Amino acid sequence: MVVNLSEQYSLLSDWIGEIRDEEIQKDRLRFRRNLERIGEVAAYEISKTLKHNPKDVQTPLGVANVKVLSEQPVLCTILRAGLPLHQGLLNFFDKADNGFISAYRKHNRDGSFEISLEYVSCPDLEGRVVIISDPMLATGASLVKTIRYLREEGHPAEIHVVVAIACTVGIEYVLRGEPQCKIWCGAIDDELTAKGYIVPGLGDAGDLAFGSKAQM
DSSP states (O other): OEEETTSSOOHHHHHHHHHHOTTGGGOHHHHHHHHHHHHHHHHHHHHTTSOEEEEEEEETTEEEEEEEESSOOEEEEEETTTHHHHHHHHHHSTTOEEEEEEEEEEEOTTSOEEEEEEEEEOOOOTTOEEEEEOSEESSSHHHHHHHHHHGGGOOOSEEEEEEEEEEHHHHHHHHHHOTTOEEEEEEEEOEEOTTSOEESSOSOHHHHHHOOOOOO
16 A cells, blocks of 8 residues: 555645755755654554554543554664654654664665665564654665564564655565555655656755765
């Protein structure tokens, strides 16, 4: 399943426009906050699909029957770019367990790149709902590799992927490798360059959020 959250207009569309705008991108705080708000919207929408139970709550005047999550999800993010989006999810799933993955493109001199995954820290995922956040879904290679590493920590009951901008090529690649994933996108672009960058996209989300890095 793929959900394009900007297919129908909401305030999220404004925030997508701002993270794409090269002038507004100069304000790192605003860029990070917009990614955070996109994560919050995604958390709200995902919550509608999760299992819940009735619960009686004692109020000062009586007993109210409410609905609550059956189990808290595990929120996983790909360092470093995924941190603001992850924070937005955590703002809403504030009791969730968390996992962190270091996955990045290791560039070769000829312009090609490999996905390097050096660090994974997460709880037992057996039977859990896992929500993975990463701002950009371009080729999909790092995401598929991440999911396969996470499966070594258990077999999740559900896997949700939250991205700000996705490319159709990357979506197709992920769903071929992990057909049971549910992908939640802030927006979907169709073009991917030979070097694996989304067009029009927004540039390098990690650099825009935290500053430029030396190429590895």
